[in-house]
Amino acid sequence: MEVRSHDIIVLGSGLAGLRAAVEVARHSDFDVAIVSKVQLMRSHSVCAEGGTGAVMHPEEGDSFELHAWDTVKGSDFLADQDVVWRFVQAMPREILLLEHWGIPWSRRPDGRIHQRPFGGHSFPRGCYAADKTGFFEMHALYDTLQKYATVARYDECFVTSIIIEGGEFRGLTVWNLTNGEFFLLRGKALIIATGGACRMYGFTTYSLTATGDGLAMAYRAGLPLKDMEFVQFHPTGLVPSGILITEGARGEGGYLVNNKGERFMSQYAPSMMEIAPRDIVSRSMITEIEAGRGFAGVDGLDYIHLDLRHLGAERIYERLPMIRELAMKFNFIDPVFEPIPTRPAAHYFMGGIHTDIDGATPIPGIWAAGEAACVSLHGANRLGLNSTAECLVWGGIAGGEVVKFLAKQRSLPPPPSEGRFKEEEARIFGRFPEKGEADIYEVRRQLQRTMDKQVAVFRTGPELEAALDTIRELKASVPRLGVADRGRVYNTNLLAALEVENLLDLAEVIISGGLARSESRGAHARRDYPHRDDANWLKHTLAHHTSEGPRLEYIPVRITLWQPVERKY
Numbered sequence: 001m002e003v004r005s006h007d008i009i010v011l012g013s014g015l016a017g018l019r020a021a022v023e024v025a026r027h028s029d030f031d032v033a034i035v036s037k038v039q040l041m042r043s044h045s046v047c048a049e050g051g052t053g054a055v056m057h058p059e060e061g062d063s064f065e066l067h068a069w070d071t072v073k074g075s076d077f078l079a080d081q082d083v084v085w086r087f088v089q090a091m092p093r094e095i096l097l098l099e100h101w102g103i104p105w106s107r108r109p110d111g112r113i114h115q116r117p118f119g120g121h122s123f124p125r126g127c128y129a130a131d132k133t134g135f136f137e138m139h140a141l142y143d144t145l146q147k148y149a150t151v152a153r154y155d156e157c158f159v160t161s162i163i164i165e166g167g168e169f170r171g172l173t174v175w176n177l178t179n180g181e182f183f184l185l186r187g188k189a190l191i192i193a194t195g196g197a198c199r200m201y202g203f204t205t206y207s208l209t210a211t212g213d214g215l216a217m218a219y220r221a222g223l224p225l226k227d228m229e230f231v232q233f234h235p236t237g238l239v240p241s242g243i244l245i246t247e248g249a250r251g252e253g254g255y256l257v258n259n260k261g262e263r264f265m266s267q268y269a270p271s272m273m274e275i276a277p278r279d280i281v282s283r284s285m286i287t288e289i290e291a292g293r294g295f296a297g298v299d300g301l302d303y304i305h306l307d308l309r310h311l312g313a314e315r316i317y318e319r320l321p322m323i324r325e326l327a328m329k330f331n332f333i334d335p336v337f338e339p340i341p342t343r344p345a346a347h348y349f350m351g352g353i354h355t356d357i358d359g360a361t362p363i364p365g366i367w368a369a370g371e372a373a374c375v376s377l378h379g380a381n382r383l384g385l386n387s388t389a390e391c392l393v394w395g396g397i398a399g400g401e402v403v404k405f406l407a408k409q410r411s412l413p414p415p416p417s418e419g420r421f422k423e424e425e426a427r428i429f430g431r432f433p434e435k436g437e438a439d440i441y442e443v444r445r446q447l448q449r450t451m452d453k454q455v456a457v458f459r460t461g462p463e464l465e466a467a468l469d470t471i472r473e474l475k476a477s478v479p480r481l482g483v484a485d486r487g488r489v490y491n492t493n494l495l496a497a498l499e500v501e502n503l504l505d506l507a508e509v510i511i512s513g514g515l516a517r518s519e520s521r522g523a524h525a526r527r528d529y530p531h532r533d534d535a536n537w538l539k540h541t542l543a544h545h546t547s548e549g550p551r552l553e554y555i556p557v558r559i560t561l562w563q564p565v566e567r568k569y
């Protein structure tokens with residue numbers, strides 16, 4: 001058994017992982033390994049476009065109370081309010097830390113950091129670097145990490161399992177895609193920062209790599225997943241590719257227009273219009289499309305126009321250059337002269353690995369941060385700007401907590417048995433037949449079609465039941481998946497099989513949680529239960545792995561500041 005050891009393992013090199021690694025490196029001499037299935041700077045976070053939320057100008061009327069209220073109301077009251085309060089207070093410092101680490105924030109003429117409006121925020125709160133915010137945030141963190149000799153990198157290394165024995169973290173099994181090596185990575189502590197799983201949908205804004213591996217591995221290892229039924233649909237996915245057109249485009253003043261030329265949001269959210277929260281805008285767009293007021297697209301992808309023309313060329317060039325480039329390259333449309341075709345696309349997982357307010361999971365030695373975690377900041381519906389922000393805050397918190405933990409945990413926990421390691425090696429490289437009866441890519445297509453059709457913006461009980469049957473059939477076909485490539489080096493065929501297996505496990509959790517939750521709250525909109533039901537459902541779902549499927553239990557929401565009220569915009 002090949003073994004590597006470090007003090008701390010950060011699994012994932014997106015914003016949350018890098019922020020955690022920086023925190024450890026600047027406060028200790030512990031040696032940190034960052035593991036990523038892609039090259040570090042290819043992590044999904046580089047795609048973040050519109051901005052990061054923080055109260056930066058209280059003298060102009062913004063406040064922690066307002067940011068917290070917007071977040072709690074946006075969450076449809078499912079956010080834990082102590083978590084929200086900690087978050088809003090921590091954010092301005094994160095913006096300034098990035099500033100010190102070199103990020104080129106877009107600025108006002110007087111040199112201060114500029115902020116743009118965003119959905120569900122009652123104040124312009126989005127700090128941004130044009131429309132490439134994630135890229136510049138990643139770069140600032142990456143550059144900062146170069147200062148520390150204590151950080152090792154395992155790029156293009158795919159983690160296949162998280163080993164927990166005796167109730168504690170024992171290591172990761174890792175497949176090095178570049179040379180085929182399979183090894184055990186031991187550490188005293190682990191931070192899981194593996195991002196979301198939106199690639200279970202066909203029409204999605206997400207990178208191809210967002211396959212939820214960390215969530216699925218944690219779930220199978222015994223960590224509960226929380227609130228997984230809440231999947232966010234971003235109103236403006238570019239049709240037909242699904243590429244994101246940032247909410248910043250509407251924050252800058254863009255209009256959503258139906259085929260009658262109407263700005264229909266006046267019917268649904270008269271005070272916030274196009275920058276109402278995403279769940280509301282997405283439902284409004286689908287309602288317009290279903291009523292025949294959309295534009296006809298191919299493959300059922302009917303759409304709504306996002307019109308930026310009135311913003312003028314100069315503003316589009318300065319504030320939304322990448323959006324213009326994307327529309328031009330993928331749709332041959334210049335938004336300076338033509339509206340952009342958009343419709344709601346799967347975009348974000350509000351749910352994730354259950355953690356406490358410090359990012360700690362129930363297993364000693366394991367933390368989770370970023371989109372893979374559910375610290376309960378976003379509840380049933382995340383506001384734009386709050387995800388990159390969460391990655392920064394809880395990446396930092398988890399890093400700091402691990403440093404404290406290691407002051408007590410001085411030695412490595414014992415390794416797992418050689419037998420356990422060999423079993424995992426056989427599961428990865430010896431399980432799939434060369435000529436299987438099931439086709440990986442067809443299984444993935446069926447999964448995506450099912451999720452797109454039956455587990456989308458609006459849901460019903462019968463649709464969810466049908467979707468669950470399909471997912472269980474697809475799961476049963478996994479051992480029969482044919483993997484024609486028998487090599488170990490850059491075997492993308494085998495990788496696709498492992499990723500689809502992870503996505504199927506998570507789809508089962510999402511649908512089971514959604515079927516059980518007989519109410520509509522935030523992004524979970526049930527046509528057969530159209531109202532929020534606080535008496536029965538003001539609670540978090542926890543899903544535990546069993547061989548028969550997820551076992552659900554519920555824990556209370558922490559309400560410290562505001563009682564739930566009707567949500568109007």
Ligand SMILES: Cc1cc2nc3c(=O)[nH]c(=O)nc-3n(C[C@H](O)[C@H](O)[C@H](O)COP(=O)(O)OP(=O)(O)OC[C@H]3O[C@@H](n4cnc5c(N)ncnc54)[C@H](O)[C@@H]3O)c2cc1C
Pocket residue numbers: 011012013014015016017035036037038043044045046047048049050051052053133134157158159160193194195196205206207209210212213214244347348369370371372384385386387388389391
């Ligand atoms: C197009 C787009 C634009 C967005 N824009 C914004 C925005 O403007 N503002 C905002 O607040 N939010 C935005 N979001 C959301 C935000 O970008 C993400 O939620 C956030 O970047 C997630 O970061 P993360 O660090 O949690 O995970 P990621 O950046 O997804 O990183 C996951 C890491 O885990 C690694 N990994 C995963 N599985 C494995 C495995 N099996 N083995 C080894 N490594 C693994 C990956 O290689 C990667 O390094 C946007 C989302 C999208 C899709």
